[in-house]
Amino acid sequence: xxxxxxxxxxxxxxxxxxxxxxxxxxxxxxxxxxxxxxxxxxxxxxxxxxxxxxxxxxxxxxxxxxxxxxxxxxxxxxxxxxxxxxxxxxxxxxxxxxxxxxxxxxxxxxxxxxxxxxxxxxxxxxxxxxxxxxxxxxxxxxxxxxxxxxxxxxxxxxxxxxxxxxxxxxxxxxxxxxxxxxxxxxxxxxx
Numbered sequence: 001x002x003x004x005x006x007x008x009x010x011x012x013x014x015x016x017x018x019x020x021x022x023x024x025x026x027x028x029x030x031x032x033x034x035x036x037x038x039x040x041x042x043x044x045x046x047x048x049x050x051x052x053x054x055x056x057x058x059x060x061x062x063x064x065x066x067x068x069x070x071x072x073x074x075x076x077x078x079x080x081x082x083x084x085x086x087x088x089x090x091x092x093x094x095x096x097x098x099x100x101x102x103x104x105x106x107x108x109x110x111x112x113x114x115x116x117x118x119x120x121x122x123x124x125x126x127x128x129x130x131x132x133x134x135x136x137x138x139x140x141x142x143x144x145x146x147x148x149x150x151x152x153x154x155x156x157x158x159x160x161x162x163x164x165x166x167x168x169x170x171x172x173x174x175x176x177x178x179x180x181x182x183x184x185x186x187x188x189x190x191x
Contacts (some may be wrong), residue, residue: 004188015134021124030144034111059102061095070149112139141182
């Protein structure tokens with residue numbers, strides 16, 4: 001992939017790059033995987049009779065058991081942040097907030113991922129994004145990085161490079177590529 005660059009045109013600002021076929025396939029696969037996890041989570045929400053009557057959707061009130069989905073859909077408040085007296089009160093508050101907001105959060109993440117899938121040429125080629133599409137790309141790439149980081153066990157103590165014999169090494173390369181892509185797009189978006 002080439003670095004993103006910003007072009008001003010009569011039609012407005014455009015962000016441009018180019019991606020090869022292999023990179024396009026990898027990116028499409030990763031985004032599709034994250035969208036699949038979010039879709040499963042959305043479908044696991046319990047039926048709510050009130051939601052059926054009012055049209056207001058409700059989501060799961062329990063946190064995700066899958067660590068990747070839990071990283072994509074974290075609690076709204078941690079018990080160590082203060083504000084609530086005990087862990088049970090924090091769990092109750094998180095459950096209520098999750099039930100109210102999780103469907104919208106999933107919708108936003110799915111919409112961002114769909115923009116990537118709609119704008120990445122399946123066989124590689126030129127990429128031209130509006131600033132709004134670029135924002136969606138940043139969100140979707142961030143979600144993919146969160147998912148990969150969780151699976152790879154990346155934290156503040158993880159070195160930038162791992163031993164080439166480490167079975168995770170190729171995945172770290174993809175993670176770093178996504179980080180570079182995200183940074184390049186942020187730089188191109190900056191005026």
